Amino acid sequence: MATAQVRAEAPGSGLNDDIGEAKRLAMYRSQLRIREAEQRAYDLFLQNLVKGTSHLSLGQEAVASGFAEAMQKGDLSFCTYRGHAHTLARGVSVEKVLGELMQRDNGLMRGKGGSMHLTSEEHGVMGSYAIIGAHLPIACGAAWRAQYKGDKDVSVCFFGDGTTNIGAFHEALNFAAIWKLPVVFVCENNLYMEYTPIGDVTAVPHPAADRAASYGLERIIIDGNDADAVYRAAQKAFAKARAGEGPSLIEALTYRHSGHSRADPAKYRPEGELEKWKERDPIKIYRERLQQFGISDKVIAEIDASVRKEVDDATETCKAAPMPPADILTTDVYADGGWAWRN
Amino acid sequence: MAEITYRDAVIRGIAQEMKRDNDVVFLGEDVAKAGGVFKATVGLYEQFGPLRVRDTPISEQAILGAAMGAAMTGLKPIAEIMFSDFFAVCFDYIANEFPKSRYMSNGQTKCPLVVRTGNGAGSRFGAQHSQSVENWCMMIPGLKVVAPSSPVDVIGLLAAAVRDPDPVIFLEHKSLYPTKGEVPDGEIVDKLGTAKVVRPGRDATILALALMVPRAVEAADRLKAEHGIDCEVIDVRSLVPLDTQTILGSVARTHRLFTVEENPRLCGWGAEIVSIVADEAFYDLDGPPVRITTPHIPLPAADVLEDMMLPTVERIVDTVRRSLQG
Known part of the structure; x- marks a missing residue:
């Protein structure tokens, strides 16, 4: 639907442009890593090795990468329950992520958080939030800290199109705007609020961008399947935030190749829609761009192989990993490490 | 030593901590330039400036969310929610975010913040601006919950709450704001998780919180003078952590237990304490523990009706006397 509109955001002209070869190879690797890890998570779910729920970002990799x-370093990511991609993109290992999804002791939070709450503060991943909208105000608070301390760190808050209809979205946008906070709100518009088309439940065509004016912000819509377009929009928003000029709200158009969660076969989608979007698969687009810019097939194949090896190795490590031990059940409720509520 | 109001103790407590630590910041609705709707933050904006004392929009989720984000990344925010009833519109942070982030992240995430709020009845504001919501908070693992009854405790417990590494809900009783008490000079720092015996006695233990503390003390004085019943009154002060040792020790001496509660009867804090005493001190008891509470109804606005609802000195005296003397 909106793809024609965003293609105006032209890709760079070559490897010596503002993005350059090293970044492009990193973005290709990053997207592929997410794709392979998410696909593996799905396969492991079918084998009953991924427990609970999981919300995959297949098709949405370009936004995260x-x-x-x-x-x-120092910039902070705030993610949703669909947060595996953003966690991996900040450099957390596939093993830590898959381990958490498989609820093993080697998981990122040793099984205490699960798929929807991936957190790795050492990588700047300040949590994945499973209550829609909750993390937008939290990202504002982290941005307030940076502003108060005079640091140049930016807080980046990722969420889906469905989030634009909850109160916390609007509270946070207004709050960030009036305090001129260094926070970037990124709406991944994948066209569906869980199972329902976002257009069926939203008063405006662009659920995020069409609300920007309410908060004095620029209307920004980007091609969320083109990592170059995403990277450039991010740079621009980060520069604005670091200059003390306040928040940005970016709507990235993309598409979820899988259902909402593992329980959802996504049968509500019109016939042909998925196929149409797969033609604009972010990884396909990016591989072609690398080739167009003269990156050899050999270099690409090496990246492909090393990513697959990381995912394969992580899978085997996680399968062999023990379950969490009983002694962590009651740890870290309070800052003293324990759970005592009485003497 | 000076006599100050509970309201001024809030100001002094916040100022004490903001002076001590530049990372202590304060946000809420009307708290800065206006000095708070209860005038409990007057002068802080002038003293600490617009970067540390910040007015917010009427956005309770943004207030608590921002406090959490700031706390996670190194500040020590104090957030004000004007009326505790409004916890219901930002309960996600109180129930799901503050108290669970450390556990879910396997200890990575910290959340050292204080939520101050005006709690309790007596202002004739009706059902949505008068509630005592301490039991809403007490039931959530990962939170700490305190409710001071006197100016000196306001300062000391607020300091303890700000310095505590965990999220603390700090319930100020609206009807106590104009009340006065002696406060020593200099820095005051108390300890969370400690109850206080405010009136020693031999015949019965009366537990009370916030506005119910002065009522319990007055009732105890009358029970002694008029009926010869010598009651020990304990100000519970801290619901989480709960000082069960002070309570169990008192029950072991007096053999009788009464609770005086302003929160709704079902799942009130007294129910939890009575269950602990039943479990661990049953054979110390000479009679059934008795909860003196509000009826389980919404709060009415009219003064005559609100007064009927809350435990009064007369009700406490009558209940204790009938229980002990038949």
């Missing part, structure tokens, strides 16, 4: 590559 484009933003992560534009981020600096």
Whole structure:
């Protein structure tokens, strides 16, 4: 639907442009890593080795990779329950992520958080939030800290199109705007609020961008399947935030190749829609771009192989990993490490 | 030593901590330039400036969410929610975010913040601006919950809450704001998780919280003077952590237990304490524990009706006397 509109955001002209070869190879690797890890998570779910629920970002990799590559150390990511991609994109190992999905002791939070709450503060991943909209105000608070301390860190908050209809979205946008906070709100518009087309439940065609004016912000819509477009939009928003000029709201148009969660076969989609979007698969687009810019098939194949090896190795490590031990059940409720609520 | 109001103790407590630590910041609705709707934050904006004392829009989710994000990344925010009833519109942070982030992240995420709020009845504001919501908070693992009854405790417990590494819900009783008490000079720092015996006695233990503390003390004085019943009154102060040792020790001496509660009867804090005493001190008891509570109804606005609802000195005296003397 909106793809024609966003193609105006032209890709760069070559490897010596503002993005350059090293970044492009990193973004290709990053997207592929997410694709392979998410696909593996799905396969492991079918084998009953991934437990609970999981929300995959298959098809949405370019948003995570484009933003992560534009981020600096110290910049903070706030993710949703569909947060595996953003966690991986900040450099967390596939093993830690799959381990958590498989609820093993080697998982990122040793099985205490699960798929929807991936957190790795050492990588700047300040949590994945499973209550829609909750993390937008939280990202504002982290941005407030940076502003108060005079640091140049930016808080980046990722969420889906469905989030634009909850109160916390609007509270956070207004709050960030009036305090001029260094926070970037990124709406991944994948066209569906869980099972329902976002257009069926939203008063405006662009659920995020069409609300920007309410908060004095620029209307920004980008091609969320083109990592270069994402990277450039991120750079621009980060520069604005670091200059003390306040927040940005970016709507990235993309598409979820799988259902909402593992329980959803996504039968509500019109026939042919998925196929049409697969023609604009972010990884396909990016591989072609690398080839167009003269990156050899050999270099691409090496990246492909090393990513697959990381995912395969991680899978085997996780399968062999023990379950979490009983002694962590009651740890870390309070800052003293324990759970005592009485003497 | 000076006599100050509970309201001024809030100001002094916040100022004490903001002076001590530049990472302590304060946000809420009307708290800065206006000095708070209860005038409990007057002068802080002037003293600490617009970067540390910040007015917010009427956006309770943004207030608590921002406090959490700031706390996670190194600040020590104090957030004000004007009326505790409004916890219902930002309960996600209180129930799902503050108290669970550390556990879910396997200890990575910290959340050292304080939520101050005006709690309790007596202002004739009706059912949505008068509630005592301490039991809403007490039931959530990962939170700490305190409710001071006197100016000196306001300062000391607020300091303890700000310095605590966990999220603390700090319930100020609206009807106590104009009340006065002696406060020593200099820095005051108390300890969370400690109850206080405010009136020693031999015949019965009366537990109370916030506005119910002065009522319990007055009732105890009358029970002694008029009926010769010598009650020990304990100000519970901290619901989480709960000082069960002080309570169990008192029950072991007096053999009788009464609770005086303003929160709704079902799942009130007294129910939890009575269950602990039943479990661990059953054979110390000479009679059934008795909860003196509100009826389980919404709060009415009219003064005559609100007064009927809350435990009064007369009700406490009558209940204790009938229980002990038949």
